[in-house]
Amino acid sequence: MSPTIVTHSGTFHADETLAVFLLRQTSQFKDAPVTRTRDEAVINAGSVVVDVGGTYEPSKHRYDHHQRGFEETFDDKHSIKLSSAGLVYKHFGREVIANILGWNLTDPRLELVYQKTYDDFIEGFDGVDNGVSQYPADLRPKYRDGTSISSRVAKLNPWWNQESSDAILLEVSLTGTEFTERVQYTALAWLPAREIVETGLANRHKVHPSGKIIAFDQFCPWKEHLHLLEQEHSIKDSDAPYTSFTLMTVPQSPESFVSRKALPDVWRGIRDQALSDLSGIPGCIFVHASGFIGGNSTREGALEMAVKALDM
Template identity: 55%
Template sequence: MSQTEQPAKKLKTEERRKVIGTHNGTFHCDEALAVFLLRLTATYRDADVKRSRDPKVLDTCDIVVDVGAVYDEAKQRFDHHQRGFEEVFGHGFVTKLSSAGLVYKHFGREIVANRFQLSLNDPKVDTLWLKLYKEFIEAIDGIDNGVSQYPKDVDPKYRNRTDLSSRVGWLNPAWNEPFDAQTVDVLFEKASKLTGEEFLGRLGYYGGAWLPARDLVASGLNDRTNVDPSGRIILFEQFAPWKEHLFELEAESATPEAAKAFYVIYPDETGGNWRIQAVPVSPESFESRKALPEAWRGVRDDELSCVTGIEGGIFVHASGFIGGNKTKEGALAMAKKALEM
């Protein structure tokens, strides 16, 4: 008797699948992404979705997003439409949150840590969590809440309807198509998958490529006095995007102006030659902190080697922001000589 009862008892003790609640009808990018993000957490992995505006139905859900007029983490309610809601992400971000931003604010660290099998206390988790908000989530928050990307007195020169929020919108039935609730629920799942694939793709890039580049730049900054006592030259043994990281790391360490780098040396993408690049005054600026010497600009090959007195010259751009040499030693010699001129 006990042997036949055991399977039944086991079934009774099995935990039911969690349920995520959100509104029915036309769907938007924010709740489509919010649902996908929740399914990346340990608590709501593989959760079912109920789409309804009926409070009695929503009360049966374990968590509710983008509907219900309540924001209360303890109650697992994450709506942003109610009067007086002004929640923002913090950490310098001031855009009003949508349901995607709310879910990401509370669950994003766990999602990032799980994706890369890191401890929640690992500094890389916070770095990626903030980066993904800046580069991916904030725009969804802004669009959903009607926050203009530009000052009111500036009219854009063209329309862009290829952003993620727009592509989710296009998945809804057209106004003159029959509205079938089951069909729309299927389309919602398609939209949620679309937003999630883009999120995971971006997270994969920042974790797998952007963050390693940051580590490379940090290492170069720490070692720069070994390259030249002035600390004005940074040497990278491999090519990687460095501008954004350099400015952020300098800001984080409060590097004084007198100690900031002037030149960065790295192998070009082919690995055959080397580049010397002047650091701009800001990431988007065309003005350099210290451009390469005027006498070198626009000069190439043997003539450049003659002008600089350094073998292996390839070119120096007419603006002086970048130059090339056939060897690392030659590029480093160019940087050191440029510091003196």
């Protein structure tokens, strides 16, 4: 008998539509038909059941999270309980990602993409469906944002005064498209940037004996990677206050606007030849008034600015 996917009827939500999409990308449940019901007999007969049924039993492919006593999280580093999307992703995510990217399950890059996709994408589904606020209870947002994926899925439900519908594949397509795009970005853009930053970090003592300047071979988003790699390799943040492709200061955290060591105050807000005369470095273009970034017409000049700034 062909496998079937069962989920609940009535109002649909982002988590079970993503769970269905993920299952339909696996070899076991590839393009399996979806039944929406609350009939226990139909639920019990399903090959795989998500977001309904009152039990979490992976060996039987039962993935509900509503029952009393359910406390499953993604791993011991995460505290938010899993929704049906998180449960299915935890058990099938590696296979789904490998299928989307055409990678082998033994590919060493797979685990990084699997973990990163949970943090950046899946955990949000878990938090929303389990009613976990992003902010402390005493903080109220100043405006509403109706463009989140959960909001968009909710809007695809029939209005209260329209006839109900059991159609779900449109919603599965919506959540599935965003998941696929996130996986592709993580694997094909985020991961190559990490490799560039890791190479720059490893070679920092070749750039300057102090190891305090990191040079990248090309531009890439680097802030998150640098902080993560410093933690992984137990590198103290004071070892690298500057990066040199364009001259940028390293922030105290990826989200921070406070630099570990801002560019010299005397250079800030000065441009072009006036800055070259002041610094004694040819080709200077500018240093931002806040001291977090500077520019030079050559890479060698940017490096010279970074070296000189270390001692100022």
